[in-house]
Amino acid sequence: MDVNSSDIYDSIAGRLGVLRNRWKSLRAGMNIALGLGILFAGYAAAALLEQFLWAPVWGRMMMAGVVVLFTALLLIKGGYYLLSIIINKRSPDDVVTAGWVGGSIPKIRDRLRNAVQLWREKTKGRADYSVRLRDEALREAASEFLDADISGVVSRVSFYGGVKFFIVSAFLSILVIFAFARGGAYRVIHPLTVFEKPLPFAIFVEPGDTTLVEGDSLFLTARAQGGSPKEVCFHLLSLYDGDESEDLRIALMGRDSTYTLEIAGVSSGLRYKASSGRVESPVYRVEVKKPPLVRKLRVKLIPPGYSGFPAMALADNVGDILALPGTKAEFSIEARGEISEGYINLENDDGGEGRVELEVDGSELRGGMRIMDSGRYRIRLRDREGLMNRYPIQYYIDILPDLSPMVEIVQPGVDLELSGIGGLKLLIEGEDDFGLNRMELYYRRTSSFLSDTSGEFQRAGLGFHQDVDGVFRSDYLWELAELDLIPGDLVEYYAFAADNDDVLGPKTARSRTYILRLPTMAEMYEEMEQAETEGLEKLEEALEKSREIHEEVEKAIDEIRRKGELNWSQKRDLSEKIQSHEEVLEKLEESKAALEEIMERAEDSSLLSLELLEKYNELQNLISEIASPELMKALQQMSEALEGADPDKLRQAAEMFQISQEKMLENIERSLQILKQLKLERQLEELAERAAEMAERQEEITEEIAESEADEISESALKEEILEDDMKDWLEKLEEAERLASELDSISALELEELESAADSIPGEMEEMTGSMLNNQRQSAQKQGGQISKKLSQLSSELGEIKQSMISRKKEELAGEMMSVVRDLVTLSREQEWLKKESSTLSPRSARFREGAAFQAGIAEGLESVTNRLFELSQQTFFITPAIGRSLGNAAAMMQNALNGYTARNPQVVTSQQNTAMKSANQAAVQILDAISQMQSSASSTGFSELMEKLQQMANQQAGLNQETQSMMMPIPGEGGMSMEQMAAMGRLAAQQRALQRAMEEAAQQAEELGGVLGDLGDIGQKMGEAADSLEDRNIGERTLKLQERILSRMLDAQRSVRTQRISKQRRSRAGRDIVRPSPSEIPHDELEEMMRQDILRAMKEGYALDYQRLIRDYFRALYEGREP
Amino acid sequence: MRGCNIIIVLLLCLLFCGSLVYGEGFTVARVKYNGGGDWYSNPSSLGNLLEYISQNTNIVCQKEPAVVEAGSKEIYNYPYLYLNGHGRVFFSEAEAQNLREYLLAGGFLHCDDNYGMDKYIRSELKKVFPREELVEIPFNHPIYSCHFRFPNGPPKIHEHDGLPAQGLGVIKDGRLMVYYTYQSDLGDGWEDLEVHNDPPEKRVAALKMGTNIVVYSMTN
Known part of the structure; x- marks a missing residue:
């Protein structure tokens, strides 16, 4: 190894580290962007969800948690990458990073990665490869790598994606936030806050808070916003929070999606709200104001x-x-x-x-x-x-309407013909709901013969009073003399009333208008004459009909006697004839009615004297008695017999009927004759009255001539012409009277004829006088007038004398005839007496019976003749009473019995019957003498008024006697007996009572003879006897007082004035006036007491003279004051 | 006798009911009597009374009255007899007997003085009931209140003698059998309006009193 390789590698590693850091940055950025994006997106999503789902707290917490979690995760991851950069962590390692380069730079491809990988192997001590190879690979890779553009090795797409995501999320979340800032967006960021899900809709209510006046209606309207529920419920709540009561009212959806409720007559405040499901409105208040009331x-x-x-x-x-x-x-x-x-x-x-x-x-x-x-x-x-x-x-x-008054003239209440120019009593009645202020009489004279004098109505104020029945009455005596009426004048009058309404003014009323007419005397008499004529006609018709019936019955009797019976047809005819008897009775009633009319008119007009009125009344009674009970009974029996099958019974009934019928015929004839007589008397009275009246009128006219102006004299002349016409009419009446007088009384007829001669010239003189007046020859006219009126007065006076002398003559004649009858009766009685004596000595075998019978028959014949004469006389006077007839009838019957006794040869029967016959004849004679005496002493030929006067005097005496008796009531025992004086006084009273008893018995008999017109006076006489007995025994007590009171009552009761009861039966169909009076007492148990009371009341009601009433009242009061209550 | 009377009363009721069912309603009878008096007077009176009764009570009446003779047994067909007139009334013995039996058996006689009948009817009623007196009926008697009220007794319809109207009667065993209106003249009041032209209130008063008398006669 050389240093260079390490440098190279360092260079490579450094660049790879840059790439790595760049990747980490981008990854951090992406994660952060994603995280934030998720945060925003999550927030937006959560907000959206929340907006619609209304998640609960835990839901929101969950959503927030999720979002926050993912966001946190991504942010943490992004933070890791940043931290990794900061701590220079080689991750991903170089190999991976070199892979990226190789992947993005095609020319490098895997060489760099291989190179790096080789390096790392070396470093790790793995020496599988040569160093050289490593180094060479390394250099090669480095040469390409270190110069290569590595900006594209790390993709930014994810980062940009993340950023885009973030931007979009942020944008969306911003949108959501804005959109749902108050909704889901808000709620999401307040996950712990409880949010109510919003209501589906809202309710808005009108009028909300409001104020009403009590009694107004409350109109509630709810509107749903956001929804349309079917119904809304209005909650009516009390105004007071403490009051939980609630009244629910449902309102259905109406138009425009409104819900309405009307609460009528809201009287107090309330709260209300509306709800529908969960949705409720706020609560509102309604205040109510109370208006005055x-x-x-x-x-x-x-x-x-x-x-x-x-x-x-x-x-x-x-x-x-x-x-x-x-x-x-x-x-x-x-x-x-x-x-x-x-x-x-x-x-x-x-x-x-x-x-x-x-x-x-x-x-x-x-x-x-x-x-x-x-x-x-x-x-x-x-x-x-x-x-x-x-x-x-x-x-x-x-x-309340104040009605108009009513007024009516109750009395007379009809149109009236005046009987004279005196006072006319008016009774005027008015009624008003509140009272009358005045009543007046309006009147005017409307016509006369002189001219039509209709003028203004005169007025007379009427005094009036209000009675207990509320009716206003005015009794007004209207002095007709002030109207200066003449016969023929009419007066119209009516009553007027005004009520007392002083608010709207008095309302008035007037009565019907009535008419008064002053008839002429001629008219008044004419009316009476018409009635008289009718009376006569009816009597004549009744007589004729009776005769027909009589004949028919006579035939039937003959038929029965001949054949033993009547056939059916005959019976039928007879029955019809009998039935027609009703017609006779009707005619009699009609004639009575005619007489009634005469008496009414006479009563009204006072045209006839009392004497004549009594005669008419008596005639009426006579006619009443014609259809006697016996006749009615006989008629009934006849009718029954006709219906039966027994001819004997029929014959007997027919014979009885005939007897009654004959009597009836006699009475009708008698009535006819009397009526004719009365007619003549009436005519004479009429002529006298009219002459006097014409004389007065003539005097008035004569006086007027002196006082009248030139234009008024023609009026007087017209009056004179009218008087002249009346005079001519008077002369005609005089002729009629003459004709009637010639039938009934020839002397009167002659006298009337002479009178006529004297009167004939008067119409001519009146005519002359009229001429004088029209020619304004006043003096001449006055002189003529004086003469005429003098003549007329003379005529009146002479007529009165003619009438009186006719009556006196008639009385004399009658008296003479009746005396003659009496003498004959006395003779017959003496003969009867002699025969009786003779017959008393006869033995049953005596041969003198036949002789005696013949004598008796002669006496009977004589009696029959006397009876017939008396019957004829009875047609002219009422003094021949039925009692006389009965006595004679009795005598005749006894004589017949005596004859039978002779036939039977029975002297006892003969003498006893003869004795009775004699007594009856004597009795008849005495009665006739009495009748003569009464007739001669009476002013009238009837005797009625004398009887009345007698009764009045007796009643006076009885009343005095009653008072004295009462004052002598028996003293209480132990308090001393009667003094001598008292005993003497009682004796005197007893004698007085006894005398009254006798007088009453006589009066009773007289009344009986006059047809029983005064009731049963005999009963009074009997009671007087009882009272006299008590007085004689000095034993008076309450019983005696009662008895005497009753006597007086009966006397007063029987003593009814002919005028008030009989003559004054004025049949007027005029409305009666109710008389308010106490109720009659309960039907009494004490009969006597009640009868007495009734009698007294009746007596008082009959309108007796005031002194009688006073007597009765005083007596009754004294009686009762002495009684135990 | 009592049994007979009961039977007669029952018969009367039966006849009366029969008349109602078969005879088209109730009616009254006018008594035809002898004596000459006008038994037939006020001819329109009873018809008007019947009409008034129909209108003012629930008694269905016939339009016209019947006429019966005083001696006829037909009177038993009518619970109410009406007798009026201005003149003489005469009952034979048989008629008096007939009326007496009818009245004792439950019948009712209304005598109505039209003015002038008074003296006759009093004596003739004495024939019917010799021992009974006509007494004045007190104002509290049911006849004055049984349908309409007459607190002052019978109304005075027409003026006769200026005396108050009186209702007199014959009462036997507490029952008013004969009712006599005197100084009243109800019959005149029942006549057609134009006959007497009486004030309407008089006429109505007469009809009302007549209704009372008829109703009383049927219910007592």
Whole structure:
């Protein structure tokens, strides 16, 4: 070895070392670059992974660890290579390095490596090779190597690759870092930090925190960003953290991917959030403000004064108002919260609006308004925060209408024909919901014969009062004389009322308009005459029909007698005739109705005297009695017999019916005659009245002539013409009366004829007077007028005299006839008495029975003749009563029995019957004498008014007796007996009672004879007897007092005024007025007490004179004060 | 006798029910009587009353009343008999007997004075019930309140004598069998409006009282 080889080798080794170091550097660089690249790449990859995978901590740790590990490894490797360079470590060795050279420099190839290898062998002591060879190889290698360009021996590709890798990695990681700086990139470098995986989407909620007013609705809207869940749940939470309660509401996805929830009427604050799965919104707060409201409302209503209604407070919180116009409404309101402003919004029904301000005091408000129209109102409040009350209640105002009043004229309530120019009583009734202020009568004279004088209505104020039933009534006596009416005038009138409404003004009403007419006297009499004519016609028709029936029944009786029975057809005909008896009864009723009408008109007009009225009334009663119970019974039996099959029964029934029928015929005839008589009397009265009335009118006209102006005299002339027409009509009536008088009373007829002659000239004189007036010849006219009125007065007076003398004459005639009848009856009675005496001595075998029978038959015939005469007389007067007829009938029947007794040769029967017959005849005679006496002493020919007067006097006496008796009530035993004076007084009372009893019995009989028109007076007489007994026994107690009270009651009860009960039966179809009265008492157990009470009440109700009522009341009061309660 | 009465009452009820089922409703009967009085007066009254009852109660009524004679057994077909007029009423013994038996067996008679019938009907009712008196019915009696209320007794429809309206009756064993309206004139009030031109309230009051009487007659 030489030194050179070592140098060479050193040179080679040095260059190889350079190559080696270069390689190591590149390798270190590459490793470092790779390491860093891996670091960056790993970081980027980890960041990417982390971004999407959201690795947990351990995952990130693992990724980081891996990256760091590989990076560290590579960096360590790179550091090794650097260290190896630093420590000049020959690694790889020269051989390897020489291999690189040989590999990269083709011309060197393996020589260097071989050379190096040889060297190393040598050095290692291996001497397999020559040194020379080694050295030569070495030199050769060195020569090529040391001069060779070795820059390409070590490839830089890896290094560059590493660097590229590093650059790319770094770039990528930078990108990733930038892209996911907050995401995976961040999380990777914080491997120990726990990161929540981000939510899939976010929920955003509106309105978030908000403030509402109480009652508002809360509208929540959630929007999902990043997702579209099917539903979102709203969590409603209490405002208070401590309150964990939660209300969940689900909202489904709506349009625009929103989720909405409405919470209506939020009344308090709350918190809320929205969630969907893991996704939740933040929690938001809702604050609720409370607006003002009405806590309590009080309304007070003060009605207008005219209504009379008191003020009224409505119930709390009641605001609906029902009130009269003009009512003041006062409001008192308690509100929630402090109020700054309050008012009432008004809306009227007609669209008007208004506002009423309220006074505010903290949370209280006050105000008022006057209510005039219907409508609505609301109370509005504003608090200090400016909030208004929400949804104020709408209250209603309804106006209570003040209705118009009603007014009606209740009495007379019909159009009326006046009976005179006196006072007309008006009863006017008005009604109003709140009261009337005035009632007035409006009237005007509308027409007269003179001219059409329709003018303005006059007015008269009416006083009125309000009754307990709320009705306003005015009793007004209207003095018609002030209207200056003349016959034929009409007056229109109506009532007017105004209520007391002083708010909207009084409402008024008026009644129907009624008409008063002052008929002429002629008209009034004409109406009566028509009724009279109808009455006569009906009676005549009834008579005719009765006669037909009578004939038919007569035929049937004959037929039955002849053939023993009736065939079917005959029975049918008879049955139909019997049925037609109803017609007779109807005619009788109609005639009664006609008489009723006469009496009504007479009553209204006071045209007829009381006497004549009584006669009509009596005639009415007579007609009532025609269809007697016996007749009805006979009719019934007849009908039944016709239905049966027994001819004997039929015959008997027919005969009975005939008897009753005959009586009925007699009575109808009698009624006819009486009615004719009454007609004549009425005509005479009418003529007298009319003449007097015409005389008055003539005087008035005569007076007017002196006082009237020139243009007014023609009016008087017209009145005179009318008077003239009336006079002519009067003369016609006079002729009619004459004709009737000629049938009934010839003397009167003559007198009337004379009167007619005197009156005939009057119409002519009136005509002259009219002419004088028209020619303005006042004096002449006045003179004529004076003469005419004098004549008319004379006529009136003469007619009155004619009538009176006719009545007196009639009475005289009747009395004379009746006396004659009495004389004949007395004669017959004496004969009967004689015959009785004679017959009493007869023996049953005596031959004088036949003679006696003949005498008896003669007496009976005489009696029949007397009866017939009396019947004829009965047609002219009511004084011949049925009782007389019964007595005579009884006498006749007894005489017939006596005759039968003669036939039977039974003297006892004969004498006893004759005795009874005689007594009956005597009784009839006495009755006739009584009748004569009454007729002569009576002003009327009926006796009715006398009876009435007698009863009145007796009632007076009884009342006085009752009082005295009561004052002498039996003293309590032990307290001293009766004094002598008391005993004497009681004796006197007993005598008085006894006398009254007798008088009552007479009156009872008289009333019976007058048809029982006053009820059962006999019962009163009996009771009087009992009372008299008690008084005579000096034994009076409560029973006696009661008895006497009852007596008085019955007397007053029976003593009904003919006018009020019978004549005044005014059938008017006019609405009745309800009379509020106490209820009748319960059906009593104490019959007597109740009957007494009823009688007293009835007596009082009948409208007796005030003194009677007072007597009754005093007596009753005294009676009850003395009783135990 | 009592058994007979029960049977008769049952028959009455049966007939009444039968009339309701087969006779197209309830009706009343007007009594035709003798004596000459106008038993037929107020011709439109009962028809109007029946109509009013139909409208204001649950009783189905026929349109027209029947007419029965007082002596006929047909009266048993009707629980309510109506008798009115202005004049004479006369019952024979047989008719009085017939009415008496009918009333004792549960029938009901309403007498209504149209003005003028009073004196006759009082005496004729005495024939039907000689021992019973007509007494005034107190205002608290069921007839015044059984359907409509009449606290002041029968209404006064028409003016007669200026007296208050009265309801009188015959009561036997506590039952009102005969009801007599006096000074009232209900029948006039039931007539067609144009007959009397009464104020509407009068007419209605009359119809209401008539309804009460009919209802009372059917339920007592």
